[in-house]
Amino acid sequence: LNGEGEVVGGVVIQRFGENALEVIQNVKKKLESLKAGLPEGVEIIPVYDRSGLIERAVDNLKEKLIEEVLAVSVICVLFLLHLRSALVAIVVIPLSVLMAFIIMNLQGLNANIMSLGGIAIAIGALIDGAIVMIENAHKHLARDRGKKDHWQIIYEAATEVGPALFFSLLIMTTAFLPVFALQAQEGRLFTPLAFTWTYSLMAAALLSITLVPVLMGYFIRGRILPERFNPLNLLFTWFFKPLIWLALRMKLAVIFVALALTAATWIPLERLGSEFMPPLNEGDVLYMPSTLPGISITKAKELLQQTDKIIKTFPEVHQVFGKIGRAETATDTAPLSMLETTITMKPESEWREGMTPKKLIEEMDAALKIPGVTNVWTMPIKNRIDMLSTGIKTPVGIKIAGNDLYVLEKLGKEVETLLKNVPGTMSVFSERVVGGNYFDFEINREEASRYGLTVGDIQDVIQTAIGGMNVSTVIQGLERYPINVRYPSGLRDDWDELQRVLIPTPGGEHIPMAQVAKISIKKGPPVIKTENARLNAWVYIDLKDIDIGTYVENARRVLDEKLTLPAGYSLIWSGQYEYMERAKERLKLVVPLTLVIIFVLLYLNFQRLAETTIVMLSLPLALIGGVWVLYYLQYELSVAVAVGFIALAGVAAEIGVLILVYCNQVFENRWANGEIQNNGDVLKAVFDGTSSRIRPIMMTVISTIAGLIPIMIGSGTGSEVMKRIAAPMVGGMVSATLLNLIVLPALYAIVLQFRFSWMAQKLVAKNALKGVPSEEKELIEA
Numbered sequence: 001l002n003g004e005g006e007v008v009g010g011v012v013i014q015r016f017g018e019n020a021l022e023v024i025q026n027v028k029k030k031l032e033s034l035k036a037g038l039p040e041g042v043e044i045i046p047v048y049d050r051s052g053l054i055e056r057a058v059d060n061l062k063e064k065l066i067e068e069v070l071a072v073s074v075i076c077v078l079f080l081l082h083l084r085s086a087l088v089a090i091v092v093i094p095l096s097v098l099m100a101f102i103i104m105n106l107q108g109l110n111a112n113i114m115s116l117g118g119i120a121i122a123i124g125a126l127i128d129g130a131i132v133m134i135e136n137a138h139k140h141l142a143r144d145r146g147k148k149d150h151w152q153i154i155y156e157a158a159t160e161v162g163p164a165l166f167f168s169l170l171i172m173t174t175a176f177l178p179v180f181a182l183q184a185q186e187g188r189l190f191t192p193l194a195f196t197w198t199y200s201l202m203a204a205a206l207l208s209i210t211l212v213p214v215l216m217g218y219f220i221r222g223r224i225l226p227e228r229f230n231p232l233n234l235l236f237t238w239f240f241k242p243l244i245w246l247a248l249r250m251k252l253a254v255i256f257v258a259l260a261l262t263a264a265t266w267i268p269l270e271r272l273g274s275e276f277m278p279p280l281n282e283g284d285v286l287y288m289p290s291t292l293p294g295i296s297i298t299k300a301k302e303l304l305q306q307t308d309k310i311i312k313t314f315p316e317v318h319q320v321f322g323k324i325g326r327a328e329t330a331t332d333t334a335p336l337s338m339l340e341t342t343i344t345m346k347p348e349s350e351w352r353e354g355m356t357p358k359k360l361i362e363e364m365d366a367a368l369k370i371p372g373v374t375n376v377w378t379m380p381i382k383n384r385i386d387m388l389s390t391g392i393k394t395p396v397g398i399k400i401a402g403n404d405l406y407v408l409e410k411l412g413k414e415v416e417t418l419l420k421n422v423p424g425t426m427s428v429f430s431e432r433v434v435g436g437n438y439f440d441f442e443i444n445r446e447e448a449s450r451y452g453l454t455v456g457d458i459q460d461v462i463q464t465a466i467g468g469m470n471v472s473t474v475i476q477g478l479e480r481y482p483i484n485v486r487y488p489s490g491l492r493d494d495w496d497e498l499q500r501v502l503i504p505t506p507g508g509e510h511i512p513m514a515q516v517a518k519i520s521i522k523k524g525p526p527v528i529k530t531e532n533a534r535l536n537a538w539v540y541i542d543l544k545d546i547d548i549g550t551y552v553e554n555a556r557r558v559l560d561e562k563l564t565l566p567a568g569y570s571l572i573w574s575g576q577y578e579y580m581e582r583a584k585e586r587l588k589l590v591v592p593l594t595l596v597i598i599f600v601l602l603y604l605n606f607q608r609l610a611e612t613t614i615v616m617l618s619l620p621l622a623l624i625g626g627v628w629v630l631y632y633l634q635y636e637l638s639v640a641v642a643v644g645f646i647a648l649a650g651v652a653a654e655i656g657v658l659i660l661v662y663c664n665q666v667f668e669n670r671w672a673n674g675e676i677q678n679n680g681d682v683l684k685a686v687f688d689g690t691s692s693r694i695r696p697i698m699m700t701v702i703s704t705i706a707g708l709i710p711i712m713i714g715s716g717t718g719s720e721v722m723k724r725i726a727a728p729m730v731g732g733m734v735s736a737t738l739l740n741l742i743v744l745p746a747l748y749a750i751v752l753q754f755r756f757s758w759m760a761q762k763l764v765a766k767n768a769l770k771g772v773p774s775e776e777k778e779l780i781e782a
Helices: 020-037 051-081 081-089 090-108 113-128 128-144 150-174 184-209 211-219 232-249 252-265 266-272 295-312 358-367 382-388 405-417 447-448 455-467 495-499 549-563 578-608 611-633 641-670 679-691 696-711 719-768 774-782
Strands: 285-287 315-324 339-345 396-402 427-430 436-443 467-476 479-485 502-504 510-512 517-524 527-533 532-545 572-573
Touching: 020 051, 020 719, 051 090, 051 113, 051 232, 051 339, 051 696, 051 719, 081 128, 081 211, 090 113, 090 184, 090 211, 090 358, 113 184, 113 641, 113 696, 113 719, 128 184, 128 211, 128 696, 150 184, 150 211, 150 232, 150 578, 150 641, 184 211, 184 382, 184 578, 184 641, 211 232, 211 315, 211 532, 232 252, 232 696, 232 719, 252 266, 252 611, 252 719, 285 358, 285 532, 295 315, 295 339, 295 358, 396 405, 405 427, 405 532, 405 549, 436 455, 455 467, 455 502, 455 549, 479 774, 495 517, 502 527, 532 549, 549 572, 549 774, 578 611, 578 641, 611 641, 611 719, 641 679, 641 696, 679 719, 696 719
Parallel strands: none
Antiparallel strands: 285 339, 315 339, 396 532, 396 572, 427 532, 436 517, 467 479, 502 510, 527 532
């Protein structure tokens, strides 16, 4: 402990499915109660406690949730400038979250970074349905107030947009199906987020078509400021109206520019690296260096104490607890050549000015450049998950499989040498699978028989005198301790002394070991590892200033060119790279299936193929902003980023649905009234349908972005993952809004012009048949 000397350590293992924070709190209470019975001079010091991390992460998410609710509420008030109308939208947020919490409780889902994160990224989208309904009610009241009953106006406003809104929220929920399909570690990590996102959006969809219309009837009364006097609406109308007008007159050029922008997104996309997950700053550090096998216990203890003492000298370090070797338990299979030092850090407010976790690790790594020791720096929870999943403690590992341990060690050393010079390699260490030192007693049977000794007799002496043998058990109350007998260390820790170990013969003489056996030190496997019934040698690779995907690509190229594998031997990339590839392959299957389901839902809403296709074509427009924001923030592609893009798909589809619904409403009404006479009237209908509904579209977009901004600018525990989810959503929402308000009207205008020509021809033909006898009409139609 702190490099000061040896202590007795212990671990508490939590049962599967239990609440970690609750278990830790109960353990603390139990330890407190045990202090009274401890002998004098004995104290219990916690050396690692993850409750602080859990509480910091949950508190950070709770804080972000409050900030998001306030931000979204302010947006509603500013856009509507009618407090009671804004209240109708705002009340959806706590009710949706409450309903999600109720389902979480019934399901047994705990409040953690991911489960609260799902609600956090959904906050802005929860009120989309309510916003659109309220805004539509404002329009209907401005047009029909005094002409129709108040509740009739509210009913018509709600039924006009209700079905489209319900389908939009359903699509946003469906978009998360790929997250539910993730497997293993990534599945366990993101499934809680997918559940809470789904629960909260389903609750919002239900409230939008049930409670919201009722509240609108009661609260949306009195004087409502006309839309044309709202400063925000005037600003957005002033900005977008000329662009929409220009787009409708240059439809093909706009479509071409949209295609060019989408194609240009390939430039930043190619430059993005890839990783499994962004590193979560746990607040504590785990130092796990490896030495060559064969290190003695004495030297191992000395090395551990030296490294711990050096680490404790850093002012940012609160406590250092080192461990080497293993206990007799299946929960810890660490060899003597692997050190584990848990470094508990002080709060960052007490660190030196300008110090960051990355800089601190670099300084500690430079201070611990010890010959024969390969450093690895990670974090406690991350390391446990990695080693339980693949056994690899570094971000990237290589598993070489074959039949001969000596060949495997040779290949491992070759890989280690080749990868040392690959850019981004911080350290690389190949296990010495036959690097263990063993005393080999080669018994001379002829000499043994002269003294009347058997091989078994000599081996019994070797076991009892050198290895030790349990001869009895001491019983102290309920405790049992074995009595182990062997020579004192002075008679067995020297080569010459071993040769002088005495063996009793049947004749009563005692002869030295050297008379009947030749002693030598031979190399052998300290640990034998197998996977899929094949012997393994593992190579650990720690990285610096490079993403996993790029590094593996470069390293694989080097090994392909310079490493020759014998027949029957194979090489597998493991560690976080293994998770990343598994998640990527899974998403390749599930994402296309999800897009097909979204297409079907859109078709059920529109009942037309053209409108459905246009909305689906709008999804790539959202990718533009998402990819460029990732490139600007220098984020790597990861599972967290993929989750952000999945959420973006549903939100972007909602924008497309709203634009087409509004355009189609105006076109259908004017066609029914006979106001569509030519293609110019079609363009005017599309222009009016889009420009008159800029406010609800911008409200839904800005409220969603406002709900994500606190996450984007946050820096608390857990923010590393949440930022990667929010970044593509924010960037994608901006590009989807800007381009959809310009490109979609242009596309839809082309579709409506074709539809108008077809309907007009059909109408002309129908009018031409008026007055024609029925028999002739049937003949003409035939």
